[in-house]
Amino acid sequence: MTDRAGEERPPSRIDAVAETVALVGGALLIAVATMVVVSVTLRSDLVGAAGVPGDFELVQMATAVAAFCFLPLCQLKRGNIFVDTFTLKLPQRWRDGIDALWDVVYGLAMALIAWRLGVGARSALASGENTMVLQLPAYLPIALCAVLAGFVALAAFVSASRLMRQPR
Template sequence: MPALMEKLAIGWALLGGVLLIAIVLVTAVNVGAFGLDRLAGLFGGAVPGLPGYEDFVRLAISAAAPMFFPYCQLRRGHVAVDIFVSHFSLRTQRRLDRFSLLAIAVMALFLTYWLILGLGETYSDGALSRVLGWPEWPFYLPGIASLALWALVALTQFFKADAHV
């Protein structure tokens, strides 16, 4: 695996982790506000939750979740069914592995294509989040980059595996 691609996949996953930490912190603040609101309600007061909390979490998680796919592919961390494959010859196992790498790359590129179309439609519709009023189309960009990087990692593994068959 080229060092640059490995660093890119690792850095991308770390950035996804930063987004997840932000989601957790915002959620903790919102839950704390809910608890304080219940307590303040006993004394006739009120503590509002964060306005747009659901908007932020929905948009941030849609960006963060796919950011882990390239790293997972890099480490071959996806689910694999080895129960019956382990009884096949080494040559057959390698061919199945190569087929799965190519299938993953094709699937990731297919999803990238459809996500690009979705971005275009969301942009042309001028879709905004309900409470915060944020445009939704920019949150497609990390997903597109994630899926493209995932396909690139899988293709690199496919061509690297070519030498072993």
């Protein structure tokens, strides 16, 4: 990883964890894509069998989890879309301060999302809610997304901190 001065800095533990989590998300999406291909192939006129039972449930759950897997790395790599039309002429220190402020706002929003997902997971666990076809516990993917949203919040606070500590 490099800082704004172009100097190489070693990746931190949070960077390594974010990369691992993103790889897990990628593997999850590859598995889901493979399952969809198998399910559609089984339903084709060529094979004429039933598709993978509960494939739509697995796609829904895995896609949600995978999306949250990619967000921490995206945040740490400063990969989110931002518009700097009005700040281009400001000094770099000011732009970093504004970006850090928005990182904190994003972190707070993700912390709120993590909290509410946690409440939703707890509610699904308490009610014994299961998926329709496979009867999988509904709280598991919700709880995973809650944990991952918390990690996104942490990543946003770390990226804000990094911006404020940039060498000038």
